[in-house]
Amino acid sequence: MTEKPKLGVYICHCGINIAATVDVEAVTEYAQALPNVVIARNYSYMCSDPGQLLIKNDIKEKGLNRVVVASCSPRMHEPTFRKALQEAGLNPYYLEMANIREQCSWVHEDREAATAKAKKLVAAAVAKVRLLEPLTSREVDAEPAALVIGAGIAGIQAALDIADAGFKVYLVEKSPSVGGRMAQLDKTFPTLDCSACILTPKMVDAASHPNIELLAYSEVEEVGGFIGNFEVKVRKKARYVDVSKCTGCGDCAKECRLAGRFPNEFDEGLGKRGAIYLPFPQAVPAKYTIDPEKCLFLTRGKCGKGPKCVDACRAGAIDFEQKDEIVSFKVGAILVATGFDVFDPVRKPEYGYAGYPNVITGLEMERLVSASGPTGGNIVIHNGEEEIVPKDIAFIQCVGSRDQSVGNEYCSRVCCMYTAKQAHLVKDKIPDARVRVYYMDVRAFGKGFEEFYDRVRREGIRYVRGNPSEIFKRGNKLVIKVEDTLTATPLEDEVDMVVLAVGLEPRGDARKIIELLRLSQSPDRFFLEAHPKLRPVDTATDGVYLAGCCQGPKDIPDTVAQAKGAAASALIPLARGKVAIDAQVAEVNEATCRGCGFCVSICPYSAIELVTVNRMGHMVEVARVNEALCKGCGSCSAGCLSNSIQPKSFRDRQILPQIAALGGTR
Numbered sequence: 001m002t003e004k005p006k007l008g009v010y011i012c013h014c015g016i017n018i019a020a021t022v023d024v025e026a027v028t029e030y031a032q033a034l035p036n037v038v039i040a041r042n043y044s045y046m047c048s049d050p051g052q053l054l055i056k057n058d059i060k061e062k063g064l065n066r067v068v069v070a071s072c073s074p075r076m077h078e079p080t081f082r083k084a085l086q087e088a089g090l091n092p093y094y095l096e097m098a099n100i101r102e103q104c105s106w107v108h109e110d111r112e113a114a115t116a117k118a119k120k121l122v123a124a125a126v127a128k129v130r131l132l133e134p135l136t137s138r139e140v141d142a143e144p145a146a147l148v149i150g151a152g153i154a155g156i157q158a159a160l161d162i163a164d165a166g167f168k169v170y171l172v173e174k175s176p177s178v179g180g181r182m183a184q185l186d187k188t189f190p191t192l193d194c195s196a197c198i199l200t201p202k203m204v205d206a207a208s209h210p211n212i213e214l215l216a217y218s219e220v221e222e223v224g225g226f227i228g229n230f231e232v233k234v235r236k237k238a239r240y241v242d243v244s245k246c247t248g249c250g251d252c253a254k255e256c257r258l259a260g261r262f263p264n265e266f267d268e269g270l271g272k273r274g275a276i277y278l279p280f281p282q283a284v285p286a287k288y289t290i291d292p293e294k295c296l297f298l299t300r301g302k303c304g305k306g307p308k309c310v311d312a313c314r315a316g317a318i319d320f321e322q323k324d325e326i327v328s329f330k331v332g333a334i335l336v337a338t339g340f341d342v343f344d345p346v347r348k349p350e351y352g353y354a355g356y357p358n359v360i361t362g363l364e365m366e367r368l369v370s371a372s373g374p375t376g377g378n379i380v381i382h383n384g385e386e387e388i389v390p391k392d393i394a395f396i397q398c399v400g401s402r403d404q405s406v407g408n409e410y411c412s413r414v415c416c417m418y419t420a421k422q423a424h425l426v427k428d429k430i431p432d433a434r435v436r437v438y439y440m441d442v443r444a445f446g447k448g449f450e451e452f453y454d455r456v457r458r459e460g461i462r463y464v465r466g467n468p469s470e471i472f473k474r475g476n477k478l479v480i481k482v483e484d485t486l487t488a489t490p491l492e493d494e495v496d497m498v499v500l501a502v503g504l505e506p507r508g509d510a511r512k513i514i515e516l517l518r519l520s521q522s523p524d525r526f527f528l529e530a531h532p533k534l535r536p537v538d539t540a541t542d543g544v545y546l547a548g549c550c551q552g553p554k555d556i557p558d559t560v561a562q563a564k565g566a567a568a569s570a571l572i573p574l575a576r577g578k579v580a581i582d583a584q585v586a587e588v589n590e591a592t593c594r595g596c597g598f599c600v601s602i603c604p605y606s607a608i609e610l611v612t613v614n615r616m617g618h619m620v621e622v623a624r625v626n627e628a629l630c631k632g633c634g635s636c637s638a639g640c641l642s643n644s645i646q647p648k649s650f651r652d653r654q655i656l657p658q659i660a661a662l663g664g665t666r
């Protein structure tokens with residue numbers, strides 16, 4: 001820097017978070033004596049208004065041209081202090097933070113040693129801040145449209161909110177109908193609303209909204225660009241049915257030679273469908289789809305004397321020539337709402353799910369009790385050839401949740417309550433049924449949950465604390481081996497039917513979305529939010545937001561609340577029409593770059609490309625950074641073989657003195 005450095009150093013107590021372990025007075029005194037430090041102060045909460053005012057006033061009154069704040073992680077408050085510098089007329093990038101909370105007071109107990117370390121961190125920040133260069137962030141235009149991936153209740157709600165705010169939404173759903181898991185549910189806890197009754201109007205609204213373009217039976221294939229300017233390619237899979245002609249009458253399905261031959265996925269395999277099908281009666285769009293893996297004509301080129309569906313369709317909608325279509329568009333924000341899979345209990349062989357038809361999952365139970373389900377809502381089981389009404393029914397909770405043996409340590413948050421709901425529905429439909437629930441703990445934390453749990457117990461549902469070790473067959477009965485852990489009594493409980501309260505898991509096909517959008521996963525493998533408390537719907541990729549169970553297990557109210565939050569966040573760049581691009585990005589020295597492309601391969605944000613330039617009459621390849629995509633992480637710099645790429649504010653000449661100061665003994 002050419003002007004004389006005039007530094008201000010501000011040490012935060014963070015209440016007692018820092019001050020209880022670090023002697024802030026001693027650090028202040030030490031900082032005051034460092035070269036070029038004009039003023040050093042400490043204050044209880046530097047991030048508070050009065051704290052920021054101290055900095056602003058000193059900049060103006062003492063002519064400070066560089067600022068060091070020794071407080072918490074820059075991830076927490078760097079934007080706060082940059083803004084304070086800017087408001088006082090200083091370049092916001094003339095700031096360096098020393099993290100004396102996470103890196104010092106929170107990880108040390110010895111006050112003397114922690115104080116010594118805090119002094120070193122401050123000295124290092126002072127050594128660097130003098131060498132910082134002024135940077136300017138830029139703004140680019142944002143496309144006034146959003147992409148929502150997944151049309152369960154999360155995606156539908158988010159799409160409706162963004163569309164109602166006046167912006168175009170592309171709603172992409174993988175399966176032939178929108179609705180997700182909620183469409184499969186019968187009633188919903190704790191209020192027992194009929195799931196279809198509250199969901200179907202929203203499905204219809206989403207499909208008919210003038211601002212929403214629904215791309216059902218479609219998948220996102222490519223995503224390029226950056227916040228405000230994403231370029232998206234979507235594959236619209238061929239339905240082999242012209243949706244503009246299909247009236248949804250169903251004559252084709254009745255005539256299909258393979259009608260009723262395949263398990264219907266929507267009914268969890270309990271019901272059957274043909275090769276041409278509508279997943280469920282309220283499907284949106286109400287258009288039939290031909291399954292290309294099942295249809296005789298598509299797999300063998302021949303279906304009897306000719307496909308009967310063609311003759312049956314009076315609208316002439318069957319179109320075997322139809323091909324997949326690629327649709328391209330630009331959006332400013334992307335919302336991921338791809339939901340969850342249920343745990344496959346085959347992975348817990350002790351429960352006999354694979355071998356015993358009367359051991360079913362909670363989701364299968366939803367279809368069994370549903371009036372639109374395969375049995376018309378009658379709870380029946382197969383006893384040899386006979387269909388009977390079960391009288392002894394047991395629910396087992398926490399199947400695939402809170403279970404290290406299957407790699408799922410987390411609680412799935414909905415199973416306790418959906419079990420209580422299903423137990424109630426069983427009692428409602430079979431009043432003389434004897435229903436018991438085997439549980440580890442009951443988690444009834446939501447609004448009205450504890451009251452609902454009390455209600456079902458009053459209705460005669462028996463809760464037995466115990467984690468069954470085995471289920472086996474004795475005659476026509478299923479025997480549950482379990483210890484009642486409250487009375488320490490080993491039991492063998494004979495029942496007709498067992499319902500496994502399977503937990504929620506990340507989707508098996510989530511990897512594709514992770515790669516397309518550069519998302520991260522938390523240890524439970526669900527998509528990772530940018531910050532668990534303060535940025536719960538953002539991701540590490542700017543402009544990409546999360547909603548619903550793709551981020552972690554949750555019930556419908558929490559899913560809807562999060563979807564509304566994610567929609568509000570996605571609306572920020574759309575409504576502003578502009579997005580700010582951070583200035584602290586990597587920069588290439590094109591004169592020394594060898595164009596080896598190593599940085600291109602290691603950049604986790606795909607922010608670098610090779611371009612051809614004229615270097616003194618020779619056309620050569622060099623690396624170039626897309627500043628909108630770059631996060632300034634420095635991976636490129638660490639890997640560069642010719643030392644030609646460095647992040648601004650983290651150049652060698654800036655961080656080497658910082659490191660040297662850390663090694664100093666003052």
Ligand SMILES: Cc1cc2nc3c(=O)[nH]c(=O)nc-3n(C[C@H](O)[C@H](O)[C@H](O)COP(=O)(O)OP(=O)(O)OC[C@H]3O[C@@H](n4cnc5c(N)ncnc54)[C@H](O)[C@@H]3O)c2cc1C
Nearest residue numbers: 150152153154174180181188189338339340548549555556
């Ligand atoms: C047995 C059971 C009973 C339950 N009962 C209740 C209850 O009574 N009350 C309650 O509040 N909650 C209940 N829940 C929880 C409820 O199901 C969830 O809260 C809700 O479904 C979450 O919605 P979602 O939109 O996040 O995910 P989902 O419902 O899973 O929807 C995700 C959608 O995204 C689509 N998709 C996935 N990947 C892609 C992709 N790559 N491209 C495009 N589309 C994609 C899927 O096809 C799906 O349509 C229950 C859950 C279970 C398992």
